[in-house]
Amino acid sequence: MTWKDRLAGTTAPELAREIDIFETQIDLKKQGKVEDRLFAETRLRRGVYGQRYDNGQRHDGVGVRALRFPAETLTKGPETLWDAPGMQRIKIPFGGLTPEQMGVLADISEEYSDGICHVTTRQDIQLHYVHIEDTPDLMRRLAAVGITTREACGNSVRNVTACPIAGVCREESFDVSAYARACAKFLLGHPDTQDFGRKFKVAFSGCQHRACGLVSMHDLGFIARTRWNDGVPQRGFEVYVGGGLGAVPYQAKLFDEFVPEQEILPLAQAISRVFARLGEKRNRGRARIKFLLEKLGIEAFRELVLAERAALPEDDRWTALIRDATMQAPSSPTPAGVGPSDAPAPGLRSWQATNVYAQKQAGYAVVTVTLPLGDATAWQMRRLADLARRYAGGDVRTTVEQNIVLRFVAERDVPALHRALADIGLGEIGAGAISDVTACPGTDTCKLGIASSRGLAGELRQRLSAKFEGLDPAVQGLHIKISGCFNSCGQHHLADLGFYGVSRKVAGTTVPHFRVVLGGQWEKNAGSYGLTIGAVPSKRIPDLVERLTQKYLSEREVQEPFRDFIGRIGKQALKPLLDELAVVPPYQVDRSFYSDWRDPREFTVSDIGTGECAGQVVSRIDFDLQSAERRYFESQLHYDRGDYRLADDTAYAAMLEAAQALIRTQFQDMSGEPDTVVGEFRARFCDTEVFYDVYAGAKFAHYLLARHADRDRRYSQERARLLIEETQLFIEAAYACHTRLLEKGPQGRIPSMAATPAAHP
Amino acid sequence: MDLHRLGIKVFCAEHGPLDLPDLIPVFHRFIQGSSLEGLLIDVADYSHVHHGPGILLIAHEGNYALDGSAGRRGLVYYAKRHSGGTLAERLATVCRRALMACRTLAEQPEFAHRLVFSGEEIQLFANDRLLAPNTDRTLAALRPALEALCDRLYRHRTWGITRNGAEPERFSVTLRASAPIGIDDLLTHLGD
Numbered sequence A: 001m002t003w004k005d006r007l008a009g010t011t012a013p014e015l016a017r018e019i020d021i022f023e024t025q026i027d028l029k030k031q032g033k034v035e036d037r038l039f040a041e042t043r044l045r046r047g048v049y050g051q052r053y054d055n056g057q058r059h060d061g062v063g064v065r066a067l068r069f070p071a072e073t074l075t076k077g078p079e080t081l082w083d084a085p086g087m088q089r090i091k092i093p094f095g096g097l098t099p100e101q102m103g104v105l106a107d108i109s110e111e112y113s114d115g116i117c118h119v120t121t122r123q124d125i126q127l128h129y130v131h132i133e134d135t136p137d138l139m140r141r142l143a144a145v146g147i148t149t150r151e152a153c154g155n156s157v158r159n160v161t162a163c164p165i166a167g168v169c170r171e172e173s174f175d176v177s178a179y180a181r182a183c184a185k186f187l188l189g190h191p192d193t194q195d196f197g198r199k200f201k202v203a204f205s206g207c208q209h210r211a212c213g214l215v216s217m218h219d220l221g222f223i224a225r226t227r228w229n230d231g232v233p234q235r236g237f238e239v240y241v242g243g244g245l246g247a248v249p250y251q252a253k254l255f256d257e258f259v260p261e262q263e264i265l266p267l268a269q270a271i272s273r274v275f276a277r278l279g280e281k282r283n284r285g286r287a288r289i290k291f292l293l294e295k296l297g298i299e300a301f302r303e304l305v306l307a308e309r310a311a312l313p314e315d316d317r318w319t320a321l322i323r324d325a326t327m328q329a330p331s332s333p334t335p336a337g338v339g340p341s342d343a344p345a346p347g348l349r350s351w352q353a354t355n356v357y358a359q360k361q362a363g364y365a366v367v368t369v370t371l372p373l374g375d376a377t378a379w380q381m382r383r384l385a386d387l388a389r390r391y392a393g394g395d396v397r398t399t400v401e402q403n404i405v406l407r408f409v410a411e412r413d414v415p416a417l418h419r420a421l422a423d424i425g426l427g428e429i430g431a432g433a434i435s436d437v438t439a440c441p442g443t444d445t446c447k448l449g450i451a452s453s454r455g456l457a458g459e460l461r462q463r464l465s466a467k468f469e470g471l472d473p474a475v476q477g478l479h480i481k482i483s484g485c486f487n488s489c490g491q492h493h494l495a496d497l498g499f500y501g502v503s504r505k506v507a508g509t510t511v512p513h514f515r516v517v518l519g520g521q522w523e524k525n526a527g528s529y530g531l532t533i534g535a536v537p538s539k540r541i542p543d544l545v546e547r548l549t550q551k552y553l554s555e556r557e558v559q560e561p562f563r564d565f566i567g568r569i570g571k572q573a574l575k576p577l578l579d580e581l582a583v584v585p586p587y588q589v590d591r592s593f594y595s596d597w598r599d600p601r602e603f604t605v606s607d608i609g610t611g612e613c614a615g616q617v618v619s620r621i622d623f624d625l626q627s628a629e630r631r632y633f634e635s636q637l638h639y640d641r642g643d644y645r646l647a648d649d650t651a652y653a654a655m656l657e658a659a660q661a662l663i664r665t666q667f668q669d670m671s672g673e674p675d676t677v678v679g680e681f682r683a684r685f686c687d688t689e690v691f692y693d694v695y696a697g698a699k700f701a702h703y704l705l706a707r708h709a710d711r712d713r714r715y716s717q718e719r720a721r722l723l724i725e726e727t728q729l730f731i732e733a734a735y736a737c738h739t740r741l742l743e744k745g746p747q748g749r750i751p752s753m754a755a756t757p758a759a760h761p
Numbered sequence B: 001m002d003l004h005r006l007g008i009k010v011f012c013a014e015h016g017p018l019d020l021p022d023l024i025p026v027f028h029r030f031i032q033g034s035s036l037e038g039l040l041i042d043v044a045d046y047s048h049v050h051h052g053p054g055i056l057l058i059a060h061e062g063n064y065a066l067d068g069s070a071g072r073r074g075l076v077y078y079a080k081r082h083s084g085g086t087l088a089e090r091l092a093t094v095c096r097r098a099l100m101a102c103r104t105l106a107e108q109p110e111f112a113h114r115l116v117f118s119g120e121e122i123q124l125f126a127n128d129r130l131l132a133p134n135t136d137r138t139l140a141a142l143r144p145a146l147e148a149l150c151d152r153l154y155r156h157r158t159w160g161i162t163r164n165g166a167e168p169e170r171f172s173v174t175l176r177a178s179a180p181i182g183i184d185d186l187l188t189h190l191g192d
């Protein structure tokens, strides 16, 4: 008996067939009949992702060791070993889960993963350490309860997200859940979404001003609007396009102020077609739709989309899916559960203040279950499913803050539910507050992670939870979000206090750091992004949070929000604090700085042994890169003062300076003239690909080359902001390049390059 | 029964406070020294999760953990991949791996006299709801192999087997000996 036999007839035939095909592809790959890249994209489109160390190399704290898996040479993608454990992403459209689905998630996490269901920042569920050969059965079991992993990764339409309190929110225009469901269904596997150069993310929000849908950071976003025509309400959406976080965050642009509900699917299709046709395909770093919009401008883009829309062949599903979805029974009040519990559990009142929200339906509440770092055990997931059945009519959503909400809880059942949650270790207060730190997987499992976002998040969470109730309410309400690298999966740009992982060489040794991003706006659908102000050693981030929040409390004006406070005092006033905390004690004095949170491995133990004298030497490039950083900082100050032209030029100068710093390691006497710098940089670091990031490729180099080529630059606030973001990434890439060259030792020098001019401008 | 995803939990007593994150450097050291059987890959920290898998030492064939499920700490080993041999041999393998891990862990200087494993109560589980749902039928099917295992582990002591919980929880049984027995003795018995 197999799961395939057991579940035969319980799954939609097309879902079952897709999984059978995937299983066949796995077999063919094992027989060597499928090319690596093709198989990699195939599995990604089924949500089967790589994980850290899947190239078979791991630094164990002493040295890089090979992981000798049994299927030694078999791969599941370029440099990805077959047997290496991987991650399975599971799409949960609009975060909607049933108790039955939760039960299956619990079972498969226990049987194929590590017993943990992890809620992501886009309402997905992820399982880690999964073997590829277990994935078809895992998918079958999910498909049997109506969940598909199709297009959970890869260049496809990712999980369609929506407000977790849609349908019960007191401020929404209307419930967007059904539209999100219809959109997810329509775009899934649609022929017009199969040829994207990059991923495409869609979100729905019920209102303008709250955060829930985070529309501004999405490739395509819908905000519910109701228009009145002769006294008759008409549902529709304000449509935004071209937002995204990633290395350089873009705010979505308004595409249309009102698109009637029956038009949203054809519009999404038309946008998909334009993106597939004109979006970048070769350069992954510029393949998101935001770059297409930047290139075309919103007006030209709109024209193209509308022309495409006009030419689309009629499709019944445009209206049928919306009709079906909106006709499906909405979440309905359930009979009240057991009524008040015998005695309230300790902490009920504080928990109610942060974790309970009164629905628009009188007498009912939404209860947010705080999941530490987005994690729930299989056992907790099953108990939560039971509680959802008992108290919430089975109405459950995941949230982008990595929590779970139970809706339609009768208010009189709230104390009993709290007690039941506390009994399974999920009665923690502070949902969405400062202690509820959001983090991407980072170096725990992500191949691209630079620093331990989860390690830091765990540490901050522990410290802040312990003193949460004693914190000033203004501090309690702040958001902390952490990414393990510049790719922003932890959504650090949107936080009051955001951090993303970087590394720095200190006296020849690599030290984990986090870049500090302050003043992002979570509300108003991710209304604005924070700006980066500097890098601080990972181990000093808790001190920074403490000092920064203290400073805020003591220096804020009456009722001044944190974001406004940061804007008012400016980055100049924060610099001394950052500089003070940026100092890394010598290895001999405090070794803890040289390893990451909850990971005792020292990154470069072997470097420590190279001699104390060498360890103390600060090379010229360290000073030069610091100088570039300083100039970058100045560009931010100009930006804050509203001098966008000067900000832009200064950011450009900072990039030139960082490039020059690298060139000087090989060619001391070069001139600082921009054409010369760029020519040398291109010849020494681009043509040789020495500067190229292992995953991002030429992306960061392109920032300098593009700005340098832009002789007739049209200055604007938006362009300055983007260039400042790019500059910071360029400088980070210069640090990383320098680190790589150092780690390679003398042979890391570019052999063909003499200490004389290499380029001919 | 062609059951491979078998696991063992050996309970421990803590004499003195033990923070789960204390396990992290120890498990990293195990990876460096290949101190446990299997291809040791990485360490996963779930110390923030209530009654969860605690700290996991991820390996290719199966994972090790100092687990806190059901509110009781213990060393867990569970197989993830197919292995050869009969069911009895596979049971013996997971048992041996778990017991060896207990011994190695208890020997670490950080845990000297703080972490004491005892062998008279062992939980055995199956992460396979297809072949081994948590039912009396599964217990009946597995009973001969489980009894043989108990005979081997506990020798002349009397022992009992009790099934735990019900579906949808995974199949699990508790093997309980009538008198205390140490990890070394169990390992000796298994080795015979």
Ligand code: SF4
Pocket (backbone or CB within 6 Å): A440, A441, A442, A443, A446, A447, A448, A449, A450, A453, A483, A484, A485, A486, A487, A488, A489, A490
């Ligand atoms: S932000 Fe970076 S480290 Fe975090 S999940 Fe994304 S790519 Fe990985």
